[in-house]
Every structure is written in structure tokens, then in C-alpha cells.
Amino acid sequence: MASKTKKTVVDVKEQFKAVADQFELVQILNEKGEVVNPDLMPDLTDEQLVELMTRMVWTRVLDQRSISLNRQGRLGFYAPTAGQEASQLASHYALTKADYVLPGYRDVPQMIWHGLPLTKAFLFSRGHFVGNQFADDLNVLSPQIIIGAQIVQAAGVALGLKKRKKDAVVITYTGDGGSSQGDFYEGMNFAGAYKAPAIFVVQNNMFAISTPREKQSAAATLAQKAVAAGIPGVQVDGMDPLAVYAVTKFARDRAVAGDGPTLIETMTYRYGPHTLSGDDPTRYRTKELDGEWELKDPIVRFRTFLEAKGLWNEEKENAVIEQAKEEIKTSIKEADATPKQKSIRSS
Template sequence: MAEKTLKNIEEQFEMFQILNEEGKIVNKDALPDLSDEELQELMRRMVYTRIWDQRAISLNRQGRLGFYAPVAGQEASMLGSQFSLDKEDWILPGYRDIPQMVWHGMSLHQAFLFSRGHFKGGQMAEGLNLVMPQIIIGAQIIQTAGVALGLKRRGKDNVAITYTGDGGASQGDFYEGMNFAGAYKAPAIFVVQNNYFAISVPVEEQSAAKTIAQKAVAAGINGIQVDGMDVLAVYAATKEARKNALEGTPTLIETLTYRYGPHTMAGDDPTRYRTSELDSEWEKKDPIVRFRKYLESKKLWSEEEENKVVEKAKEEIKAAIKETDEVAPQKVTDLIGNMFEELPVNLQQQMDEYKEKESK
């Protein structure tokens, strides 16, 4: 009986797709109502982000950036979801989710400061509804439930959205956050970007569940599994999730995606746990190539247009890293001074000690 119930649940979570690997529409009824200009803007953002990712990896290897988690392959999942949001919606990102933050309003310059661990990288401007990227796996999920409840209590017509990977879905915070949001009907969206390996552990070894999306059932919220390499499907699913969240039902979105690079640039070697055959299989599903084919079929994209985006990205990235280089390095006294409005005695002693050292 239990096995039959489980099977019935699992069968409800088939992957939602609009655009197949060849750039063909396979689900016309679900096609989102986007203008030609909006479709082109989505493509610009994806191409720009791919160039930025390539450059960030290079800068990291040169020692000009600090912590960096590559995003190539996940552009549709990241940008398709962010594109569906209102400017006043809140994003609570994980450490890989810098693209969503930038397209929500944070500058590249500040993104680079965050990578360097500079305190100014985490100081969000007034009116910019972003929380500093969470390094603790899954902690942002509980925070999102709280932010969403706060929005509800204040009568705001906005949602809080958060992102984690498949590894984050193995954390206790994942279940607690969804359960809280479901119980209080908080306007929250939980996005799990399932790239199959977390840091290095295959998803099938993390959970016996056939999908991550089905975990929504226990929390009493909506759940959907989406082709995370299909930007139109991600956009449509998130748009619907936002509507439902505002009506009192949170949603868990599982996007099936793939990161082409390592988990982070801090020494991870994906060849130790992924095969070249698997990499090649996913390269055929590249979200940018897929969307490019679709737009070209509609006469909305060209090589010339793409080259313009590439050159613009290179210029703006160069300017942003130059601006970042001009920021005074963070000092120990900055770190101490940012901790409290009024320093306790022990920290005041340390402040005095380091002020003297820094003055020499």
C-alpha cells in the first residue's frame, strides 16, 4: 500500500518543459507571454553572464578575485527565475547565486568586492531587496520563510525567493523552512538547482526520493520539477509560483540543470566524480545554445547581436574590476569596527592595538 502511494506521488512530478534541446516548442499551451524585446533581453543576460563567468574564473586564477562558484550551465535556471520577479521582491541567495543579485540591481563592482571578502561587498544599498549570499548550506531557506512572513504581515504584494543546490535539499533547514512557510502561508518560493552532484556526491546517494520536487508534499506546499536548461520553462514556472505564493501557497521548484565548471574555484576537481561522457551529454543541452536556436527561428537573434553583447560584457567587466582594484583593502580595524555600534572592552583593546599597527 505504502509503495503504491509513493509511486502515485512520484508520477505527479514529471519534468516541465517548453523548449527542447533543439530549440523547438514542445508545450505551446505553457508558452509564457513575453514580448520580442523581453525574449531578447533574456538572451542578452544569459550571454553576458556566460562571459562574466569565464572572466571571473580567469580573474580568480590570477589571484584578483577570491571565492568564486562557477555558474556556466545554470544561466537558464538562475536568470529565468529572476526575470519573473518584481523589483520589490526579495532574493535570499546562496553563494553561487550572484547573477540573480546583479540582475536584480547589485553592481558588478560590488559582486567582485564580495568575492574578495571585502565588507563593502555585503553592504546592500537602500531599497535593494537582497540579502548577502549565504555560505552556510541551506541557512537561507529558513531565513526566506521569515522574510516572506514579514512581507505578509506588512501587507506587501511581494514574495521572497531563495536558491540552493541539491546538496542544500539534504539539510534540515530545507525542511524546516518549507514547513514554516507552508504552515503560515507565507509568500515564499524555494528553488533547488539540482545539478546532480552537490559538491561531489551524486543526488541519488543524497536521497531515496525520485525527485526533490516531491518533498513539497510533506510540507503541504506546491512542488514542480522543471527543465533547468530551458529558460522559458523556468520563467513560466516561477511566474506561476509567484502568483500562488501571493495567494497563500508557497512553491518548491526543482530545476534540473548542470554546472559545467567545478563546484567552486577553491580546489574542486569535477573529473574525480563526473565522466567526460556525462559532461558531453549535458553540453548538448546548453541553455544558451537552445535559446539561441529558438530566437534565430523567430528572427530575433543574430551573431552580430550576440557579438555586441559579448563586447559590452567584456568592457563592463574590465571597468568593474578596475573600480574594485581602486577600493582600499579591508583592514583589521574595519572588521572590528563593523561588529558593534559600541565596542566591548576586549574589542576596544584590540582596536587600539591594530590602529597602532596600521598607522606604521
């Protein structure tokens, strides 16, 4: 008599596949700047598209100048942002001034575009207390240095907005390394349980400082970590500003409608080091990998798209670059003119 094949308790491979298959990458613009998913095209006017590009170019200049100022000894701590402009600025562009931004230390650009004066951003980098003195109507918290701690804070702020019946959301950012922290799970779980209006953005730039993404978690995607918290998760092409905007707008609409939080994983890349505090990316990244991601540059991709629509040209871009340089020059002078902090000795 033939023996029957014993059924396993769980088909592990099928279970993992069923979960991972739900998190396909959302993309609207491909690497050539072509629209590949017109059904997801966000409802943005020509003026809004130009404004988003302006912010991205301006921020790329800020990154370049900040690196130079750091090397001159005129800035303190700095985490480069080049490559992550779409992930940072297109997500922020889907917000309103009433929304709250809880940044990590790489997310100073979102703070600036939310209303933080550039001079204060420079003072924050220098560790000056004035850099953490925000206007009462600026809905921003200071950049969190402790990895992932802003996730728990975001859950609390979001619950406060819900209890006060505010038509606003909280957005918070961390990197792929932050998604391995206990605070990440605790914050998402809390927000999910109370349907708090929060948006959790994991900017997956593939390396938590120097640790490759595949060594951080056995999960096929970081977006699927939302499942354990009972909230939706989305993986999006983080080098595609239109896709990032569309996904964030979707998450914000859900949150203000009372449907709770969303986890967004943006697939992106930082072209520079983790920070300028001694990190050397050549020790853990290859030239081939750098070259592969340079072809996905969010500014190049968006520029191609806008030029095809007749909305952007070299003259406009140069004007933005020069404006950024002037504003940076003025702001660093203001930071230099700010009275130095005085040490206080206890008697």
C-alpha cells in the same frame, strides 16, 4: 480450504509511484530549441525574449572572466555558474524589483540583475566589507555560505512581507545538497504553515560538491519533498529558460494571491567545478555525462529558438559579449581602486 492472501497495511510501491507520478518534468523548449508544449508558452514580448537572452549571454561571459580573474589572484571565492543560466536568470526574470532575493553562494548573477553593482560583487568575492554594503532599496541579502540557511531566512522574510501586506515575494536558491539540510525542511514547513509568499528553488545540478544526487535522498524527485510541507512542488527542465520562467511566474502569482509558497526543482548542470577552491569534477563526473549535458546548453537552446523567430543573430550576440567584457573591465578596476581593509587590533 484455500488460505486468503493477507492484505498489507500499505502498498509501498504503489504509494511511491503515486507520489512520483505527480511530478513530471515541465518543458517548453526541447534540446533542439523547438517548442514542444505550446500551451505553456509564457506571455513574453519579443523585446523581453531578447532581454532574457542578453542576460544569459552576459552572465556566461562574466563566468568566464571571473574564472580567469580568480586564477590571476584578482578574485577570491568563486562558484562557477556556466550551465545554470536558465535556472538562475529565467527564474529571476519572473520577479519584480519589489521582490526579495536570498541567494546561495552560486547565485551572484541574480543579485547583479536585481541591481547589485558588479563592482560590489567582485568585492564580495574578495571578502571586502564594502561588497556587503547594499543600497536601501536593493531587496537582496548577502549570499549565504552555510548550506541551506537561506531557506529559513526566506520563510521569515516572507512572513514579514505577508504581515505588512506587501505585494511582493521572496525567492531563495539552494542546490540539491541543500535539500538534505534540516533548514530546508524547517523553512518550507514554516512558510507552508503560515502561507508565506516564498518561492524555494532547488537547482539540482546532480552533485552536492561531489556526492551524486542518488546518494543524497531516496526520493524519486526533490520536488516531491514539498508534499511533506503541504505545499506544491514542480520539477522543471532547468536548461529551458521558457519553462523556468513560466513555472516561476506561476509560483509568484500564487504567492501574491495569498496561496502560499511553492517548491521548484530545476534540473540543471554546472559545467565547471563546484567552486574554484580545489574541487576537481573529473574525479566524480564522466566525460560522457559532461557531453550529454553540453547538448542541453541553455544558451544554445534559446539561441536556436530566437534565431528561428528572427530575433537573434551572431552580430547581436557579439555585441553583448563585447559590452560584457567592457563592463567587467571597468568594474574590476573600480574594485582594485577600493581602499584596502585595515585590521584592527584590540589593546
